[in-house]
Amino acid sequence: MILRWCVGKFVYVRGSDRPLHFMELKRFIIDDAVDYSHLFYLRGLRARRADSGYLDDALRKWMEGTAVRPFAEAAVHVLGRAREGLRIGEFFPGVGLTFEYMKLLLESEAGQRARPLTQATVSFEGYGPLAGRNQFVVLHQNTGYRIDYKDPAAVLRAGSDLSGHVLLLNQNQSVRMDDDPGPALEEFLSLRSRAKVIAMRVTTGASDEELMTVKGRPIRLMSMSQLSGALRGTRQTWYCRHIPDFDAGFFLPGAGGPTGLAIAYSAADAVGFDKFQAL
Amino acid sequence: MATFELQKFDPCPPSSRGVFDDGAESGTQLLALDIQSKYLFVDETGDKYHEYFVPGTPDIQNCGGYVDKVILYRDPALYEFLCIHGVSRETFARPEFPILHTRSPKLDLALFSLIRHLRARPGAGHVSLLDHGCTVAEHYDLLDAMLRAHSEAAESAQSALAYCGLDKSAMLLSIARLLHPDVPDRLFRIIQAEGSDFHAQDGEFDLSLTVGVVNHVANPRQALKKLLMATRFASVMALWVTTEKEGFWAVNHSGVPTYFFSRSDLATVQPKRKEGQFYSMEYVPEDQSSQTRSYVGLGEERLMSLGSYHLVFSTLKTLPFAAEVLDL
Numbered sequence: 001m002i003l004r005w006c007v008g009k010f011v012y013v014r015g016s017d018r019p020l021h022f023m024e025l026k027r028f029i030i031d032d033a034v035d036y037s038h039l040f041y042l043r044g045l046r047a048r049r050a051d052s053g054y055l056d057d058a059l060r061k062w063m064e065g066t067a068v069r070p071f072a073e074a075a076v077h078v079l080g081r082a083r084e085g086l087r088i089g090e091f092f093p094g095v096g097l098t099f100e101y102m103k104l105l106l107e108s109e110a111g112q113r114a115r116p117l118t119q120a121t122v123s124f125e126g127y128g129p130l131a132g133r134n135q136f137v138v139l140h141q142n143t144g145y146r147i148d149y150k151d152p153a154a155v156l157r158a159g160s161d162l163s164g165h166v167l168l169l170n171q172n173q174s175v176r177m178d179d180d181p182g183p184a185l186e187e188f189l190s191l192r193s194r195a196k197v198i199a200m201r202v203t204t205g206a207s208d209e210e211l212m213t214v215k216g217r218p219i220r221l222m223s224m225s226q227l228s229g230a231l232r233g234t235r236q237t238w239y240c241r242h243i244p245d246f247d248a249g250f251f252l253p254g255a256g257g258p259t260g261l262a263i264a265y266s267a268a269d270a271v272g273f274d275k276f277q278a279l
Numbered sequence: 280m281a282t283f284e285l286q287k288f289d290p291c292p293p294s295s296r297g298v299f300d301d302g303a304e305s306g307t308q309l310l311a312l313d314i315q316s317k318y319l320f321v322d323e324t325g326d327k328y329h330e331y332f333v334p335g336t337p338d339i340q341n342c343g344g345y346v347d348k349v350i351l352y353r354d355p356a357l358y359e360f361l362c363i364h365g366v367s368r369e370t371f372a373r374p375e376f377p378i379l380h381t382r383s384p385k386l387d388l389a390l391f392s393l394i395r396h397l398r399a400r401p402g403a404g405h406v407s408l409l410d411h412g413c414t415v416a417e418h419y420d421l422l423d424a425m426l427r428a429h430s431e432a433a434e435s436a437q438s439a440l441a442y443c444g445l446d447k448s449a450m451l452l453s454i455a456r457l458l459h460p461d462v463p464d465r466l467f468r469i470i471q472a473e474g475s476d477f478h479a480q481d482g483e484f485d486l487s488l489t490v491g492v493v494n495h496v497a498n499p500r501q502a503l504k505k506l507l508m509a510t511r512f513a514s515v516m517a518l519w520v521t522t523e524k525e526g527f528w529a530v531n532h533s534g535v536p537t538y539f540f541s542r543s544d545l546a547t548v549q550p551k552r553k554e555g556q557f558y559s560m561e562y563v564p565e566d567q568s569s570q571t572r573s574y575v576g577l578g579e580e581r582l583m584s585l586g587s588y589h590l591v592f593s594t595l596k597t598l599p600f601a602a603e604v605l606d607l
Contacts, residue, residue: 001281003328004288007318009335009532011575014311022291023532023572025316026344030333033343037334040342040454047457058336059450138353142461214318214331216285249331252320254281 003252005216031177032135034062035095039139042100046107065247067172070263071199072101074241074276075168076109078195078267086122090168091152091188093126094177096140098168103145119144125165127152129179156183156191163192172199172261176250178215185222189234195267202227202262204244209256214249227262228279239276240264290319299529299576312534312575316340337533338450345414345451349458351378352420361428366391381569382517383490386589387418389515389560389600391425393486394439396599397512405441405466409484411506412474412492413444416455416467436462443468443484445477475502479509487514491587494519495531499538503548507555513593519565520545522584530575537574539585546607555594558602563587 007030011021037059063069075098079086090098106122123146126136133149140147155162169188174180188198202224203209210220222230224242231238246261265276272278316335320328334340351357357376364370371379371388378384390408397406410418423436436442442462446452452469459467470477474489474496487510493502507514521527521539531537545557565571565585574582591602 002284002286002323003320004286004322005318005320006288006290007333008316010290010315010317010319011532011534012313012315014313019291020312021532021572021575022289023570025333025340028347029316029340029343032347033339034334036346036454037339037342037450040346040450040457043457044453047460058334059339062334062339134354134356135350138350212283214320214329249329252281252283252329255283 035097038063038066039095039097039100042104046104066097067261068097068101070241072098072105074263074265075197076102076105077273078166078197078265078270080267080269087165089125089127089165090170091127092170092174092179093128093136094173096126096136099124127155152183165193166195167191167193169198172201175201178217185230197265199263200227201259203257203259205257211251211256213251224262231264231279236266238264238266238279239272240279241276293579295579297576297578297581314534338448341414341451345417348417349415349420352424358424358428361424366425366429384421386490386515386517387421390488391422392599393513397485398439406439406486407441407484409487409509410444411487411489413446413455414451415458416444418488437466441466445470445472447473473497481508482511483509485511490517491519495535495537500544500548507592508550512595513591516590517587518590519587529577531573542607555592557605558591558593558598559588559605560602561589
């Protein structure tokens, strides 16, 4: 099927469906604008600089679309009682939204812990495409936390010691940002680590399906049941939350069944919380 | 299951005549516009097949564009490039960093020369700079890179500037402060105000900068007058103009009214009690700009009468860079 497409700003006379004007939008507006806005909203909360003029309904709506909140909450949850030497590594961190949300959560709960997590005891590592390095580093350097950014292939090479890490696989972010896929779920699950958290787009059908994103990239998504099977296969206890129809319009209709987002975590001493159910 | 072959298209190609060619003021009816930012897919018959919305509010979109500039300006590779090749027009014209070919860095280069010029005066302290429509204060970052590169890191924006950013967006000002947490408040003021409704004393700032913001404030001529009055030595600006006799209003892609100044407008905004004149560094016809689709409903013929000046209004006897007096 041939489809003609464009992305940009359409101006209509109210009530008309014929555009009066069209201006193509650049990638930094299409892809990064929400994540930047969201990141600085969170940083404003951390610095107690956010004001009511900042968080309007439009930004709130788009922030919910990043799904960073449940992902970051799960990531903080799996830290459990760990107190020091925490290294958190995220595959496909984008602008580092998950880390920023985790910082907010960790700092918010600091007063409730007998031995609070501090900037000296937590470090963040992003594993993503080289093109994203400067973006990540500029946005997170000089914020008090140790940060690093690495090539995922180098991290996955045999010999990388990640056994002390909490590892996050943000496949949702790589799909959103049209990054090259990988690592595969099986490869990620095979890594030794202290704990793991994943966010994956899934289909709700019986098997995996190939869909096309609005950016024109064909992508094969696992089904929810396949993902559950793969997680059970690790012989560890996983807790999972499924968000049906999450950002469903991101895939062209007609090429596959309904989609959703699955967020799951596993750690030695983890228990269920919020809307996460044991698999 | 369907498989797709995607072909890019232009849903609204430009035409020689536009529906707003006579100016937005000349109509007798109010016109309501709906503005949507989205992906649009149409089938072979031209019917809508799918649409997917992306953020459309100006604050969020501006955040995307201007934070992205900060990231590019803070790239260590750019700093190294400036250290090796020097801070000059020739360096900016090299191919390695295309961002330096764009409008704002060229204006920042003029500001950089003026800052150095003022800093070289005996007993000079911080140079005060008003950034009119500052968004996230991205100009501060390129000025910082240029100052450090030129001085082998002996100088920086923090050591050279008393910066004051003015914008109407609380969100963008908040981000500006969060992006510059180590600069003390006395050297990094931010003011939330509409661009033609701000208060400044005569000559309060040594330098000022505005990149087209005076074109889309509530009262453009008043804004430009105020800016020139508030500036002691030089105001650097990008200003959108028409070659027609009278200035006129159009509507930009965000639905914001935008005023194109005429030459006679420029003659009237010049402060009468002050020495000084306009100098032109560059003129970019609108049909040669990087974004020719900025204005709604203007035809190609009308666009030919539009363009943007890179100007300096200066009271200095000589400018530290090449510029021609603008004959008004």
